[in-house]
Amino acid sequence: MARTNLVTKNIQKLLLVRKYSNLSTQNLWTRENIVNSPFNDIQLPSLNVTEYIWQNLDKWANKPATICGITNRSYTYNELYKYSRKFAVKLRTQWDISEGDVTCIMMSNNPEYAIVTLGSLEAGAAVTTINPLYTVHEVQRQLLLSNPKIVNGRPETVGVIKEACKNANMNLPIIVVKNTHENLPSGTICFHELIDDANVDFSVLNTIDKNIDDIALIPYSSGTTGMPKGVELVHRTLVINFLQQDAEGIRHYQHATDSHQESLLAVLPMYHMYGLGIILLQKLTTGAKIVILPKFERKTFLHAIKEHKTSLLHLVPPLASFLGSHPSVEDEYLSHIHTYICGAAPLPKQDIFQVLEKSKPNVDFLQVYGLTETSSLATTVPPGSKNYTSVGVALPSTKLRIVDSDDRNLGPNAVGELLIKGPQIMKGYRNNPEATKAVITDDGWFRSGDLASIDHAGVVTICDRIKELIKVKGFQVAPAELESVLKEHPDILDAAVIGVPDSKLGEVPKAFVVLKDGCKQDSINVKKFVEDRVASYKRLSDVEFMKSLPRNPSGKILKKVLRENCAKFC
Incomplete structure (x- = not known):
């Protein structure tokens, strides 16, 4: 019986490989140079996020849903359902949370993240997430922008939350998720007492x-x-994206059954849509076991993979590089993995081959592409493909096009900006209609800000970034944010920030600063000024002082000139 199942799976995988390799025979390109998905359109759902997740609860009620990869603290699907509904009742009755209100989560990854998120949604609220590494300055700004009625944190984030609330003049209740050995910070509410x-x-x-x-x-x-903006994702777009990832020919996992359950590792941060949308929420719709780590540490990461027999592993480039190159990663750790999924940034082919050399035969390594604004995912490489340099094809019900600087559609293999149209596109940026209009056209196309090409078969390759975001080891850093912080310095007149190459981190921010007349500063003091106001991965690597910044006639800083000069002398 086992051999029959194995043969069947191999035949199915072979058919998918053939289907993907024969996409060029399909007429995906229209006369207007718009590229369609090779997959059938999906039926739009009538369920919200929690209804969609719980619709198959009876199939895997007693299976583990979330489990801490360090302490083994866990919740079954039935417990997740029960506790999230209890939390929802508490939010409604004790803090008068109602439809349209916002709850905030500022926590590192933990098994309770799902309960807080789903409970908030059950209560009718929207959820905003904050990076637990953020400083008081950053948290204060996001609290003012999102205007939550309550904050959920961990003991180690409470101090920053309290100071940010004080600075923002917001008196918010703080619910704390703590381990049994941790003390409850004063003036906060114990999460476990609420759900118990x-x-x-x-x-x-x-x-x-x-x-x-x-x-x-x-x-x-x-x-x-530019500066961080709140991306409004409605229930419909999120559920649609869950369905798109679950479509026939795209699905790279099995739904849980009496005898099978996928095991995946959640080490990528859940405050980000890759971790929250693709790894946590979407996989809860499939009955998977989600093993959660608060952060990446080599020993706990490898132990969790081996101990829980990880079958599906989501990566970003630094993690893939670690798996392939670090001598402590031996074949036995990867022996149960059947699929790797990598996103967030393009990955060199050599890094992929190094991972594959340590993995079992016929393992899948799939690159995917998406943005927060696309509810996580826009394209994916179907399982069975050996095309390691592309990010695959458009998801069902999704259209793509490549445009030049004048928004004219380009044909196959031409390089231009990638535009995306589909039911998973965000509603817009919160309270920011100008920013929304800048990225969503009147006829509903989303401007990705990425340079890409699409071949005759509809396969997408990301070439470079139009956007000025700096990617530091997978983290996005906005130059405009750092420039804003620099200009708060009393001695700084003008500032520009660009990303410069770094052998370990990929890119790091470098600042070009113009001082006010008569002022003197050195790079150490300026870097320290920024360091006190931003998360560690946003810190400046270098500061260069200039008499003036190069600008065009309209006043825009010519960052291309700064990059060229930096390349000459760095």
């Missing part, structure tokens, strides 16, 4: 007006350029 309450009236939840076009998540993204 046996006297909960669930009928409260029956009064909630659930609309699939209500906002569900408000993650913050720098978009194509």
Whole structure:
């Protein structure tokens, strides 16, 4: 029986390989040079996020849903359902959370992240997430932008949250998820006491007006350029993206059954849509076991992979490079993995081959592409493909086009900006219609800000970034944010920030600074000024002082000139 199943799976994989390799025979390109998905359109759902996740609860109610990869603290699917609904009742009755309100999560990855998120959605609220590494300055700004009614944190983030609330003049309740050995910070509410309450009236939840076009998540993204903006993702677009990833010919996992359950590792941060949307929420719809780590540490990462027999592993380039090149990563750690999925940034082919050399035969290594604004995913490489340099084809119900600087559609293999159209596109940027209009055209196309090409078969290759975002070891750093911080310095008149190559981190921020007349500063003091105001990965690598910054006639800084000069002398 086992051999029959194996043969069947191999035949299915072979058929998928053939299907993907024969995409060129399909007429995906229209006369207008718009590229269609090779897959059938999906039927638009009528369920919100929690309804969609719980619709198959009875199939895997007693299977593990989330588990801590360090302490083994875990929740079954049934417990996840029960506790998230209890949390929703508490939000409604104790803090008067109602439809349209916002709850905030500022935590490192943990098994309770799912309960807080799903409970907030059950209560009718939208969820915004904050990087737990953020400084008081950064948290204060996001609190003012998102205006939550309550904040969920960990003991180590409470100090920053309190100071940020004070600076923002916001008196917000703080609910803390803590381990049994940790003390509850003063002035906060214990999360576990809320969900352990046996006297909960669930009928409260029956009064909630659930609309699939209500906002569900408000993650913050720098978009194509500039300061972080709240991306409004409604229930409908999120569920659509779950369905798109689950479509026939794209799905790279099996749904849980009585005898099978996928095991995946969640080490990528859940405050980001890759971790929250693709790894946590979408995989909960499939009955997978999600092993959660608060951060990457070599020993705990490898132990969790081996101990929990990880079958599906989501990566970003630095993690893939680690797996392929670090001598401590032996074949035995990767022996149960059947599929790697890599996103966030293009990955060199050599890094992929190094991972494959340590993996079992016929393992899949798939690169995917998406943005926060596309509810996570826009393109994917179908399972079975050996095309390691592309990010695959458009998801079902998704259209693509490549345009030049005048927005004229380009044909196959031409390089230009990638535009995306589909039901997974965000509603817009929160309270920022100008920024929304800049990236979503009148007829619904989203400007990705990325340079790409699409071949005759509809296969997408990302070439470079138009956007000025700097990617530091997978983290996005907005130059405009650092420039804004620099200009808060009393001695600085003008500033520009660009990304410069770094052998370990990929890119790092470098600042070009113009001082006010009569002022003197050195690079150490300027870097320290920024360091105190931003997360560690946003810190400046270097500061160069200039008499003036190069600008065009309209006043825009010519960063191309700065990059060229830097390349000559760095």
